[in-house]
Amino acid sequence: MSQAGIIQRAADGGLRIEDVALDAIAQQFGTPCYVYSRAALAAAYAGYREALATHGVADRALVCYAVKANSNLGILSVFARLGAGFDIVSGGELARVLAAGGDPRKIVFSGVGKSREEMRAALDAGILCFNVESASELETLDAVAGAMDKRAPVSLRVNPNVDPKTHPYISTGLKTAKFGIPFEDALALYRRARDLPNLEIHGIDCHIGSQLLDPAPAAEAAAKILGLVDALAAEGIVLSHIDVGGGMGIRYRDEAAPTAAEYLAPLLQVLAGRNEKLLFEPGRSLVGNAGLLLTRVEVLKHGEEKNFAVVDAAMNDLARPALYDAWHDIVPVRVPVKKLGAGGTAKVAAKRYEIVGPICESGDFLGHDRDLDLAEGDLLAILSAGAYGMAMSSNYNTRPRAAEVLVDGANIHLVRRREEIAQLFALESVLP
Ligand code: LLP
Numbered sequence: 001m002s003q004a005g006i007i008q009r010a011a012d013g014g015l016r017i018e019d020v021a022l023d024a025i026a027q028q029f030g031t032p033c034y035v036y037s038r039a040a041l042a043a044a045y046a047g048y049r050e051a052l053a054t055h056g057v058a059d060r061a062l063v064c065y066a067v068k069a070n071s072n073l074g075i076l077s078v079f080a081r082l083g084a085g086f087d088i089v090s091g092g093e094l095a096r097v098l099a100a101g102g103d104p105r106k107i108v109f110s111g112v113g114k115s116r117e118e119m120r121a122a123l124d125a126g127i128l129c130f131n132v133e134s135a136s137e138l139e140t141l142d143a144v145a146g147a148m149d150k151r152a153p154v155s156l157r158v159n160p161n162v163d164p165k166t167h168p169y170i171s172t173g174l175k176t177a178k179f180g181i182p183f184e185d186a187l188a189l190y191r192r193a194r195d196l197p198n199l200e201i202h203g204i205d206c207h208i209g210s211q212l213l214d215p216a217p218a219a220e221a222a223a224k225i226l227g228l229v230d231a232l233a234a235e236g237i238v239l240s241h242i243d244v245g246g247g248m249g250i251r252y253r254d255e256a257a258p259t260a261a262e263y264l265a266p267l268l269q270v271l272a273g274r275n276e277k278l279l280f281e282p283g284r285s286l287v288g289n290a291g292l293l294l295t296r297v298e299v300l301k302h303g304e305e306k307n308f309a310v311v312d313a314a315m316n317d318l319a320r321p322a323l324y325d326a327w328h329d330i331v332p333v334r335v336p337v338k339k340l341g342a343g344g345t346a347k348v349a350a351k352r353y354e355i356v357g358p359i360c361e362s363g364d365f366l367g368h369d370r371d372l373d374l375a376e377g378d379l380l381a382i383l384s385a386g387a388y389g390m391a392m393s394s395n396y397n398t399r400p401r402a403a404e405v406l407v408d409g410a411n412i413h414l415v416r417r418r419e420e421i422a423q424l425f426a427l428e429s430v431l432p
Contacts, residue, residue, distance in 0.1 A: 006040040007292065007381070013335045015381055019410040022294055022333045026379050029403045030418060031296045032313035034390050036070075038408040040290035041078050047260035048282065054261065055268040057278055064108050066246045066283030067093040069387040074406045074415030075287060076100035085128065087246070087281040091118040094125060104128075108243065108279065110157065110207070112137075112178055119144045119152070129153045131205050131243065133180055135189055138196065145198035154193060155203035155243060158186045158228065160221040164209030164247065180206065186228055190237050201237060203279070204229060207245025210284060212263075213255055218247060219266035226270065242271065243279035250288040252384045253327045260285065284387040291386020293318055293402070294333070295366075297378045298358065307353045309374050314357020315364040316396040318382060318389050322363040330355055330367045333379035349373055355380070359397050390416075395424050 007017045015022045017037050025035055045063065052061045064085035067076065071093060076086070077100045085106030086097045097107060107127040109118075112134065119141055122130065132138050132154050145152035159180030181189055186204075193199050208221050222244050229239055244267060251257040263285075271278060295313035320326035350371035357364045366382055393401050400419035405412055 006037050006290065007383075009335070009340075011337075013337045013340055015331070015333045017292070018407045020407045020412055022292075022381060023379055025405055025407075025412065026294050026296065026333070028412070029405055029414060031294050031379070032311075032317050032402040033294045033418075034291055034385065034402050034404040035294055036072075036075060036287070036291040036386055036404070036406045036415075038078055038406055040386075041075065041287060042082065044260075044286045044290060045079065045082050045084060048264070048280065048286075051259075051261040051264040052268075052278075055264070055272070057268060057271075060276075061278040061280070062106060063280050063282065064106065064243075065286055066281045067097060068391060069283030070287045070291070070389070070391050071096050072390065072404055072406075072415050073100045074404070074413060076102060078406075079286070085279070087283075091115070091121045094118070094121055094127075098125060108155070108205075108281070110205075110281070114141075116140065116144050120148065123148055123150050123152060127153070129155045129202050129241070129243075131155050131157045132193075133157045135181075135185075135192070138189065138193055138199070142196040142198045151198050151200045153200050153202045155201075155205045155239075155241065156181050156186055156189055156193070157205045157207070158183055158225060160206050160208065160224040162208050162217050162221045162224065164212050164217045165214060166209045166211050166247075166249070183224065183228070187231060187235075190232055191235070194237055201239065203239050203241035203243055203276070204232075205243030205245060205279070207281060208247060210247050211249040212247045213249040213257055215248075215258060215263045215266045218244065218263075219270050222267050222270045226274075229276070239276060241277040241279055242274070243281065244271075246281040246283050246285075248282055248285040250285055250384065250387075252288075253329065286387075288387035289384050291384075291389065293382040293385040293389060295380050295382060297374055297376055297380065300374060300376055302351070307351050309353045309355050309372070309380075310358055311355060311366065311380060312358070313366065313382065313402070314359040314397070314399065315361065315366075316359060316394045316399050317357070317402050318366060318385055319392045319394075320388060321366050322361075323392075328367065328385060329383040330370050330372070331381050331383065332372060332374070333381055339373070359399075395419075398424055400424060 064087040089111040104125040110131040299310040301308040315322040355367040403418040404416035
């Protein structure tokens with residue numbers, strides 16, 4: 001199981017997250033329901049901090065949680081209290097971080113298409129830095145800041161043209177991607193930034209992709225970036241920070257996912273002996289394995305070719321399988337004690353199932369070919385769903401979005417109520 005230690009099967013055959021039984025959560029809050037572990041969030045963050053401390057750079061390093069992975073206020077408040085910074089990509093995420101008690105001076109603002117309104121809001125809040133992704137954005141930001149009589153702190157997101165060797169939809173560091181400033185253009189754009197009156201050059205950043213299992217491409221990107229930093233210094237453009245983005249992969253199935261220490265070691269080796277502040281933008285690796293999606297089997301359909309288990313969660317709740325053919329472990333919440341084998345694993349007379357949602361699309365699946373012993377009404381836990389799960393959910397088929405619960409020891413916090421159907425069309429109107 002990819003979340004060993006965080007969720008465990010108790011002697012009574014039921015799955016627990018920290019000190020709480022998952023079936024008790026389902027009973028109290030219904031399904032589908034996202035469930036997160038505060039201890040797991042804190043442990044993942046500590047993994048980064050400890051690795052940074054080991055390399056002696058903790059004092060000048062800032063871990064900016066990539067809010068897009070999971071923007072629930074409860075989760076953001078956990079990271080804010082741990083002293084984290086935040087990587088945002090919209091005015092909406094800025095508002096969330098501020099509402100959750102995040103420190104605006106620890107916010108970096110990424111994204112290829114920031115609007116003037118978003119720039120103004122971020123300048124008003126006093127964020128740490130804008131990660132600028134194009135020449136056009138640089139000019140606009142200068143104008144917006146000038147009109148507010150402010151100077152905007154900027155970093156240029158440089159595209160290092162390094163292959164992250166991950167899924168094509170989440171690769172961002174190749175020349176062909178829409179992201180960042182081409183490596184060859186960066187020097188000229190820094191010179192332009194220096195000449196613009198309402199900008200203050202702070203740093204440089206890059207982010208080459210997500211779910212990276214091998215740290216080598218990230219270290220290679222950092223090395224390329226450093227070459228640029230030194231070339232800039234030679235021209236008198238001295239940077240105060242280097243932001244190496246996010247991207248560390250996690251284990252969903254049986255991948256050999258690195259620990260934060262393993263992932264950061266080659267990067268920090270490249271960055272050793274420098275004076276700049278170091279910024280990181282991890283998303284998935286801080287929340288992915290801290291969360292699961294709880295769902296109930298509604299209908300079993302046994303056929304000649306396939307067996308289907310129709311559950312009450314669907315692609316609108318968890319889009320990753322439909323979108324990326326992503327694999328999430330799916331386990332029964334309760335296994336009768338007589339069917340428990342060694343180590344608490346289920347020894348069952350399993351059938352092979354397609355685990356699907358009720359949405360009218362063949363792409364609406366959560367897992368293919370899963371060997372499970374199921375009855376209608378059973379609860380299932382879809383694991384490693386803390387990142388890009390709820391954050392990418394929708395109301396497709398007019399389905400209210402799931403509730404979200406944050407477990408802290410024996411305490412259960414409902415951090416997002418289940419949506420009600422009337423709320424889903426409250427902003428619409430019939431014709432007069
Ligand atoms: N910084 C920037 C500029 C990013 O674009 C991203 C993610 C991150 C940081 C955080 O990357 P992470 O540490 O989470 O890998 N929806 C996809 C993942 C999309 C990632 C987009 N950018 C998925 O479900 O796999």
